[in-house]
Amino acid sequence: MDVDLRKLRYFVAVAERLHFGRAAEALHIAQPVLSRQIRALEEELKVQLFVRTRRATELTPAGEQLLADARPLLASAEALRRRVGRAARGADVFTVGFMPGLIVTPAVQALRERHPELTVEVVRTTWNDQTETIHDARVDIGYVRLPIDQRGLRVRPLMSEPRVAVLPTGHRLAGKDVIGIADLADEHLLQDPYAVPEWRDIATELRRPGRRRAELLFHAVEEKLEHVAAGHGVVVVPLSVMAFYTRPDVTYVPITDIPPNQVCLAWDSTRRNPLIGEFAVLAADLQSVSQVPGRQRR
Known part of the structure; x- marks a missing residue:
């Protein structure tokens, strides 16, 4: 049996929203x-995928x-x-994704210098789509x-950096x-608790049924900072994110007893594009140079 991708897309749309309308x-x-x-x-799969009632739509185990x-x-x-599509257009493009707070310009420029005919583009990603885009x-x-x-x-591991409370x-x-x-145990976290498991394990609001305000969870850094400034809660982010988004109505404090955030390079394991390996080496080498005191790239 061949599975219709259009039907699969329709299914995922319903499954993610649990609402047909x-x-x-x-x-x-x-x-x-x-x-x-x-x-x-x-009917094609010979299974029931949803249980629908007047009040709710739920997924079955299947x-x-x-x-x-x-x-x-x-x-x-x-x-x-x-x-x-790229092959049909003859497009010679290499695209690099990056999370907020990370600077990718040196590695991108180095790849452009090695391959002047190559168009190297960058795409800003988020916690929600950083692997999806790959x-x-x-x-x-x-x-x-x-x-x-x-x-x-x-x-491939690249670096680590401290995390701070905003x-x-x-x-x-x-x-x-x-x-x-532990100083943040009574605070409301304006991000997915699974992104900060250390807070999740001690959070007061997660031990009170019905007290978690799901509507105040945000994904974009700019949204999070707006709500922090308004006093709606706090966030925990890597230091470079806060340094990049400095603003007068919020402040940050280092958290000393949680592990640092790990930054890595990631790519599809099935890809055989040699430019991927070349870029990974360039990025790792440039990161090593930037961490040596007193040394700058010429």
Whole structure:
């Protein structure tokens, strides 16, 4: 049996939203059409994917398994489409992804100098899509921040940096030289708790059913800082992120008793593009030089 990728995309849209109406809006199709496509997929697979009641839509165990398998399959299909399109256009492009706070210019310039005919582009990524952009070929290699799902990737450590708590300037902890993660136990975290497992393990609000305010979780750095400044909560970020986004209405304090953030290079383990390995070596060499006191790249 051949699985229809269009039906899989429709399924993922519903599975991620658990709402047929909102999924239909996102897909720009009528809800009855979407329902028919999902029923057709269930008939093809001979399983039930959703349990629908008047009040909710939930995934069945078969649906949960299909969602886990469908995402990488769709990403691979999208990557294939992008690569074939580039080949058809004769485009000689190499794309580097990078997380906020990271400077990739030296390595990008070095690759351009080695290959003047090559167009080297950069794409800013987020915690949510830093690996997705690699799997679907939006980027050839990415500067990523751990933790990530490393399945299907090759990962090369690059550097580590301290993490800091970002606070509004009038916060009770503002002005301290350092703090421990326990000092943040009663705070509201404006990011995914799994990104800060040390806080998650001690957080007061996570031990109170119904107290977690999911609507105040943000992904873009700029959004997080706006809400920190407004006093809605705090975030924990790598030092370079805060240094890059300095503003007068927030401050940061180093957290001494949690591990540093690990920055790595990552790329699709199935790719055989020699430029990927060349860029990885350049980036690692330039990072090593930048960490030697008194030395600068000429």
